[in-house]
Amino acid sequence: MTKKIFLFAFLILGFTSIAQKALKIGFVDLEYILENIPEYMEAQSKINAKAISWQNDIEKQQKEIEALKVDLTNEKALLTKALIEEKEEDIQIKELDLKNLQIAHFGTNGDLFFLRQQLVKPVQDIVYNAIQDIAKKRRFDFVMDKSSSLLMLYTNKEFDISELVLNSIIRSKKIDAIKEKQDLKENAVxxxxxxxxxxxxxxxxxxxxxxxxxxxxxxxxxxxxxxxxxxxxxxxxxxxxxxxxxxxxxxxxxxxxxxxxxxxxxxxx
The missing domain is CATH 1.20.5 (Single alpha-helices involved in coiled-coils or other helix-helix interfaces)
Incomplete structure (x- = not known):
């Protein structure tokens, strides 16, 4: 908490030193905006479903490995040293494969990352572009996200442009839909x-x-x-x-x- 307060204070002091004039700072609630965009929620549902499927597969393999370990423990007294080493090696290979599978799905550049890039990033880009457009029109020097980890001690709703951003996106979608409809009509003609x-x-x-x-x-x-x-x-x-x-x-x-x-x-x- 102390670190967040210090970071926020440091940013404000930094902003103040940038220019002599009073800074105009706006803020948005990205979480609220994204949750009200159907395409984003649909993308999140697909991502969550895929992540659950991958996690279930990983847990299934983990249980299989645990079962092999239990079987080895129970049978160890009856097995030769060579057989024990062979089974232990098989378990190690399966554990390594499982670790690689976890990295492949949930690693830094794993399947989940690329799935988010494919499904979520286009929506996020639309939101960021809308924020930039409104910020330029209303002459904001900075726009912060109050739903992020940055601690907002006080926010004046007058400078909350979340609804403006959301309405801008909805309006753009309607315009695009009308344009697409007109294009289809023109093509039909x-x-x-x-x-x-x-x-x-x-x-x-x-x-x-x-x-x-x-x-x-x-x-x-x-x-x-x-x-x-x-x-x-x-x-x-x-x-x-x-x-x-x-x-x-x-x-x-x-x-x-x-x-x-x-x-x-x-x-x-």
């Missing part, structure tokens, strides 16, 4: 335009194809009509030729009959 343009292009292509198909159909119909007309004319010509030939043959028959009749008449006379 652009996609609709693209779809409409694509549909229009498809419709034009279909219309053009229909014209081509219609032209081909008409062309085929005209070709068939011409061929039918030619066939009809040919049929009529053949019919005329046949009729003329029939008349000619009939005329020949009539002439032959007339000649025959005259010949018979002469013979009868």
């Amino acid at each position: 652009e996609n609709e335009k693209d779809d409409a343009a694509e549909i229009n292009a498809d419709n034009k292509a279909d219309a053009l194809q229909e014209k081509i198909d219609d032209r081909e159909t008409k062309k085929e119909a005209l070709k068939k009509k011409i061929e039918d007309q030619k066939a009809e004319k040919l049929r009529q010509r053949e019919a005329q030729k046949k009729a003329i030939e029939e008349k000619r043959q009939q005329r020949i028959i009539e002439i032959e009959a007339a000649k025959k009749a005259q010949q018979e008449k002469k013979e009868n006379n």
